[in-house]
Amino acid sequence: xxxxxxxxxxxxxxxxxxxxxxxxxxxxxxxxxxxxxxxxxxxxxxxxxxxxxxxxxxxxxxxxxxxxxxxxxxxxxxxxxxxxxxxxxxxxxxxxxxxxxxxxxxxxxxxxxxxxxxxxxxxxxxxxxxxxxxxxxxxxxxxxxxxxxxxxxxxxxxxxxxxxxxxxxxxxxxxxxxxxxxxxxxxxxxxxxxxxxxxxxxxxxxxxxxxxxxxxxxxxxxxxxxxxxxxxxxxx
Amino acid sequence: xxxxxxxxxxxxxxxxxxxxxxxxxxxxxxxxxxxxxxxxxxxxxxxxxxxxxxxxxxxxxxxxxxxxxxxxxxxxxxxxxxxxxxxxxxxxxxxxxxxxxxxxxxxxxxxxxxxxxxxxxxxxxxxxxxxxxxxxxxxxxxxxxxxxxxxxxxxxxxxxxxxxxxxxxxxxxxxxxxxxxxxxxxxxxxxxxxxxxxxxxxxxxxxxxxxxxxxxxxxxxxxxxxxxxxxxxxxx
Numbered sequence: 510x511x512x513x514x515x516x517x518x519x520x521x522x523x524x525x526x527x528x529x530x531x532x533x534x535x536x537x538x539x540x541x542x543x544x545x546x547x548x549x550x551x552x553x554x555x556x557x558x559x560x561x562x563x564x565x566x567x568x569x570x571x572x573x574x575x576x577x578x579x580x581x582x583x584x585x586x587x588x589x590x591x592x593x594x595x596x597x598x599x600x601x602x603x604x605x606x607x608x609x610x611x612x613x614x615x616x617x618x619x620x621x622x623x624x625x626x627x628x629x630x631x632x633x634x635x636x637x638x639x640x641x642x643x644x645x646x647x648x649x650x651x652x653x654x655x656x657x658x659x660x661x662x663x664x665x666x667x668x669x670x671x672x673x674x675x676x677x678x679x680x681x682x683x684x685x686x687x688x689x690x691x692x693x694x695x696x697x698x699x700x701x702x703x704x705x706x707x708x709x710x711x712x713x714x715x716x717x718x719x720x721x722x723x724x725x726x727x728x729x730x731x732x733x734x735x736x737x738x739x740x741x742x743x744x745x
Numbered sequence: 746x747x748x749x750x751x752x753x754x755x756x757x758x759x760x761x762x763x764x765x766x767x768x769x770x771x772x773x774x775x776x777x778x779x780x781x782x783x784x785x786x787x788x789x790x791x792x793x794x795x796x797x798x799x800x801x802x803x804x805x806x807x808x809x810x811x812x813x814x815x816x817x818x819x820x821x822x823x824x825x826x827x828x829x830x831x832x833x834x835x836x837x838x839x840x841x842x843x844x845x846x847x848x849x850x851x852x853x854x855x856x857x858x859x860x861x862x863x864x865x866x867x868x869x870x871x872x873x874x875x876x877x878x879x880x881x882x883x884x885x886x887x888x889x890x891x892x893x894x895x896x897x898x899x900x901x902x903x904x905x906x907x908x909x910x911x912x913x914x915x916x917x918x919x920x921x922x923x924x925x926x927x928x929x930x931x932x933x934x935x936x937x938x939x940x941x942x943x944x945x946x947x948x949x950x951x952x953x954x955x956x957x958x959x960x961x962x963x964x965x966x967x968x969x970x971x972x973x974x975x976x977x978x979x980x981x
């Protein structure tokens with residue numbers, strides 16, 4: 510359960526930003542999606558300038574509202590002042606990347622709505638996208654039942670991985686054990702997106718090969734009435 | 746990129762299990778889904794008995810194929826011999842829980858296809874579900890670009906959280922800052938599942954309130970022809 514939070518009045522700009530609905534933030538106003546990958550290019554937001562500090566330091570450089578401060582204190586930071594932070598695509602559900610957050614990183618994410626992490630190698634904060642401009646625009650943040658693991662749920666402006674891949678997870682263990690090399694197109698595929706991929710391939714096959722090779726999906730795609738009757742079964 | 750793996754012959758039972766497609770494993774044969782939550786109750790599998798050891802110990806108690814051993818060695822385990830392991834629902838994309846894996850835990854997950862972690866508090870392996878029987882049946886495992894973060898992509902047999910919630914992530918930071926208490930029904934909602942929830946609520950409203958309160962979704966649900974024409978726009 511969440512620790513009770515003091516009902517202090519909302520005063521600081523950081524807190525006001527944290528209390529605004531994500532969609533009403535002009536920096537995160539929806540632009541046309543690029544489709545299946547779930548990217549939405551947005552205008553970059555000025556990112557808060559935060560003084561570097563150790564992972565355990567309090568976010569002194571941010572004007573932190575007491576409510577936000579209480580929430581930050583309720584997180585079970587480890588002995589190094591860190592918690593696991595997972596960035597997830599709000600549209601596709603894809604896990605984009607995983608890093609670590611300290612108090613300052615979480616405070617910055619709450620206020621700027623740009624996924625921000627603590628780099629253990631550089632001992633400093635970093636906002637995903639500060640170099641590539643591929644920010645992850647955070648719609649919501651979740652803590653787990655133990656309050657030591659964080660999800661940044663957001664919309665990426667572009668590929669998240671430094672390799673240019675949509676997400677950092679494209680190396681299947683079972684593929685590797687079968688001798689396949691990792692392939693950035695081989696992203697973690699949940700059922701709906703695997704299905705979408707199959708339907709897209711069947712549509713392409715209709716164009717390139719005609720309807721020669723039998724497939725139930727092709728049959729549905731070529732017969733609107735049959736397709737609608739099937740869809741109605743699922744909807745009703 | 747994945748480290749090249751030696752092409753040793755497949756010999757051990759553990760490795761054979763690792764190379765079998767998930768769906769062909771009798772322990773993970775599909776049973777009817779319980780719906781939106783994406784649970785599938787399956788027959789429990791006997792879980793490998795693994796001798797307790799430190800997080801850094803090699804999985805000596807498992808007969809590990811050289812291919813699997815090479816893959817385990819390619820993971821960038823931290824100084825404690827651990828990597829972050831995230832369990833994700835293959836159907837809904839929901840992040841179910843996050844723990845840590847050591848070499849033994851990953852080896853056990855590869856061979857048994859039951860999500861297995863290393864408990865830092867108990868200094869031992871634990872397979873999610875060994876007490877509750879709510880196993881997470883692993884379809885695939887992904888490593889990230891740095892090979893220090895793991896996704897177990899699978900189907901949960903039931904709620905994953907020890908509280909009985911579907912996932913461990915039900916505490917929204919922004920809800921808490923607005924004074925709302927955490928609520929296990931308030932799971933991380935990706936766009937498609939938010940949409941599904943809205944459509945379900947509109948359907949319920951039609952039954953309980955009639956079509957009095959205007960809503961575009963209700964209009965579509967009450968007019969099959971209009972609904973089909975809209976769906977065709979998205980499909981074509």
